Amino acid sequence: MEDLAVLLKQRGIRSTRLRLKVLQILVASKNAFSTTEMNTSLGGSEDRSTIYRILSGFYAEGIIERIVGVDGGLRYVYLPQSLSIQPSFRCSKCGSVSCLSPLPSSYLEEIQRHHLDNAVLVFSGTCSDCLRKRV
Ligand SMILES: [Zn+2]
Numbered sequence: 001m002e003d004l005a006v007l008l009k010q011r012g013i014r015s016t017r018l019r020l021k022v023l024q025i026l027v028a029s030k031n032a033f034s035t036t037e038m039n040t041s042l043g044g045s046e047d048r049s050t051i052y053r054i055l056s057g058f059y060a061e062g063i064i065e066r067i068v069g070v071d072g073g074l075r076y077v078y079l080p081q082s083l084s085i086q087p088s089f090r091c092s093k094c095g096s097v098s099c100l101s102p103l104p105s106s107y108l109e110e111i112q113r114h115h116l117d118n119a120v121l122v123f124s125g126t127c128s129d130c131l132r133k134r135v
Pocket of ligand 1: 130
């Protein structure tokens with residue numbers, strides 16, 4: 001928790017109870033969160049526009065990444081290595097978005113010789129949770 005407060009301070013963001021809770025949830029999870037999903041993780045009683053402002057503020061400071069889903073909705077995810085290109089997986093049954101392992105560095109070196117306009121790597125299908133539940 002203290003480390004997270006330091007991380008925010010380094011980016012010039014004041015630590016508040018809610019900012020720290022949001023960041024803690026993002027850091028502890030491999031999943032990407034929409035504003036609604038973040039609110040649910042926080043217990044559902046927070047102000048949605050405040051959560052939106054916190055997430056977009058973290059994104060503006062480069063702390064978290066943003067993923068545009070196939071539904072056009074925005075989701076936010078914490079990536080420890082900010083330069084890695086990380087494919088994501090979207091479940092077409094429950095709508096969850098999770099991050100797959102980052103691409104190997106040899107691949108990134110190769111791709112960095114080109115100028116990238118777009119690096120959206122999204123796999124879709126049925127996630128392991130839904131497969132287990134057999135819905
Ligand atoms: Zn699913």
